[in-house]
Amino acid sequence: MKTAPAREPVDASALRELRAIVGADHVRHADGDVTAYARDATPLFHARPDAVVHPASTEEVAAVLRLAGARSIPVVPRGAGSNLCSGTVPLAGGIVLVLTRLDRILEVSGDELLAVCQPGVTCAALADAAAARGLLYAPDPGSRSVATIGGTVATCAGGLRGLKYGVTRNYVLGTETVLATGEVIRTGGRLWKDVAGYDLTRLLTGSEGTLGVITEVTLALLPAPAAGGNGLAYFPGLADAGRAVAAIIAAGIVPATLEFLDAKCVEAVERFAGLGLRRDAGALLIFGDDGEPAAVARQLDRMAELCLAAGAIEATVAGRAAESEALLAARRCTLPALSRLGSITILEDAGVPRPQIPAMVGHIDAIAERYDLTIATFGHAGDGNLHPTCVVDAGDDEAVERAHLAFAEIFRTAMRLGGTITGEHGVGAAKLPYLAERLGTAQVDLLRRIKAAFDPAGVLNPGKVGS
């Protein structure tokens, strides 16, 4: 069973109906208004939507979906558009349904350790609201300042704290979701333990807008740790950094942060931000932890020692909070730093088992050399999620083509090492060509049957996972 996806355009009568649902101000179809929604943060993918619709309520979302279903118009839900796998590019045209007007935080409860919010709230805003109550919203994707809760739930976003804190799915307790038919369901609820029915909450998390439109989310919070800190170690090469990571894990430490940058990333960051990083090392490891102040200080010192024992050239623990934040800023600015090296930055997202990271980066470097490309790699050493990043020039079609071939080899290498084609960005259209290789055809067929069970008319985000 494969859904025949919706493909009808938004005609004048559909526009009239859409205006009646959300108000004329919130339906746009002029070129100048919709071209910004032809792309998300994924390079090379774009497709013009017929209309961009900004609903303000669950009821409006449901009415738009009923209309779209009746007229076989594709609907692509979208938050901030910071997606990195073309998940929100409207490949089949139709409606881009922008959920940023649904931007209210409905509840932050210290008693119940949870928050309830609408999908258009940014991760940072939710984290700030939690922090104001002494609470932590743990998921912290790189795009947290702009990315919306709805988008990060739809992609099951990861971040810098994956090993210790898990990913978005670990924090989604419940959703309100509008099905493609316009029916509104509530999945899960406010409880940590609830096994009434199949786990639709987790199935929707990471479904990339193909199974339903999430209009409300209940998220688990944690008490904010009393203290946190970071340190940094330089190594001759990634193999040495890999030994340090193994030693940290073997010592029973599950650090909040364990990020690495290869030499190319360090060089780019230093040129971009002038943070005073050493340029003579082969790899940089940023380690950090949070918790009780004394325990954090002890863990940081211990991690620095383990790095030195594994062959670090230098290992230091940030003395004050500002220094500690500066270290994470170095990691967070890796992407903007790399993107200055060319006009197109292809940020990828493979994953391998933690012990395979040095081997994987070695393979990436060899592949880059073979295809005559600049590919720098940074990522999450704690959970094996790597971001090989290729920088090319927009005019150089031949280099873009080589980049595609190189990434195909990178994904295959990751799978061969027991890993995956996407750790935290999603499938979108960008990874769809590799999905059958990752999951097998029997499983991909099953995904299509699940998609059809949710969205028999193929209205939601056609051309993506489940298609």
Place this chain on the structure above:
Amino acid sequence: MKTAPAREPVDASALRELRAIVGADHVRHADGDVTAYARDATPLFHARPDAVVHPASTEEVAAVLRLAGARSIPVVPRGAGSNLCSGTVPLAGGIVLVLTRLDRILEVSGDELLAVCQPGVTCAALADAAAARGLLYAPDPGSRSVATIGGTVATCAGGLRGLKYGVTRNYVLGTETVLATGEVIRTGGRLWKDVAGYDLTRLLTGSEGTLGVITEVTLALLPAPAAGGNGLAYFPGLADAGRAVAAIIAAGIVPATLEFLDAKCVEAVERFAGLGLRRDAGALLIFGDDGEPAAVARQLDRMAELCLAAGAIEATVAGRAAESEALLAARRCTLPALSRLGSITILEDAGVPRPQIPAMVGHIDAIAERYDLTIATFGHAGDGNLHPTCVVDAGDDEAVERAHLAFAEIFRTAMRLGGTITGEHGVGAAKLPYLAERLGTAQVDLLRRIKAAFDPAGVLNPGKVGS
């Protein structure tokens, strides 16, 4: 769409084929051999299977499912049969597929913090294998000494550490699963971060044998905490204990253990085990934590102080490991202690938001009185998962009927308070009558379509969730 469930009996030719697949010794159909598989640990539900089949490999499971699909024979996967919602009772007859011969632990990796095992391994055996490597398998359902990994994954089992450590779903990284068609898929893998495709790993977790037969599981482990300890506090009533729980959470403590027993449970445990518990209190709270020794000692002292400040009659921290274990033993023997009070013990599994626990137990007591029943309540104060337990005599049909009516009211009350009909036991046939009330008919219809997407012939566990 609703699956027309398989209903054909296992006839002589099917028996011949089954023997050819798994060997004659591993197919049983005589009364004496199959009656034990007519029930699980749920009282009042039973149905005789036509045959009991014990496969030894994934290939044998797949062959049995192909045969069953071709002949429209129901198949009910089963581990230890410790299920408490009749999830493994073969309501439509057919084959009970017992997975206990698939009992190998295939890998325990300290480097990758994971284990790979077959479904027939018990929770306790896996936890022991992990502990031998200095690692922790966190889920610890009450039945852990007999319950199998396959069964606890299929039910998304909880346990005593839910608030701090989450439930089974938080630890399942990947599965090998045989679909109803006999196709074998591998979901997820070895990574914490992997978003390639819909989250079938979590969808299968908690699917109660209705979507596939899990034949291998990859589970996340944690470094074993260096120390752990427990304490105990007696309160005049549950409202006081509830205030203590709120104060503990407000203090930023997320304890590993936070279990309560009402006065009826304390009385039963004391009569059963003679542990020296006080019988003059209205509620008992067992609190515990694990981690670095100094931090654990500090948290335990703090929790004892918070209990006293909230009105505890007495609060003590166990001095030594043996005493600490004895406290948990008191909690773990609550069910056997209660079950001595009558010949049928109906152990239920409602959930409410944590702040609603005292109100919920008040409602349970009022309902028990109204229906002239003995219902004692214990449970997980940290995550709001309550086990109201009704003890009746097998011969007293009228009391059994009153118990059903009382539990229906209890479930409705839990839902009214923002809770659920099952926190950790599952839906099975026991909770199926309440599922539409919990989820709404649109969602129940969607569960049926998902079931049909996995199992179009309705072979797997008919009459349960998704039916």
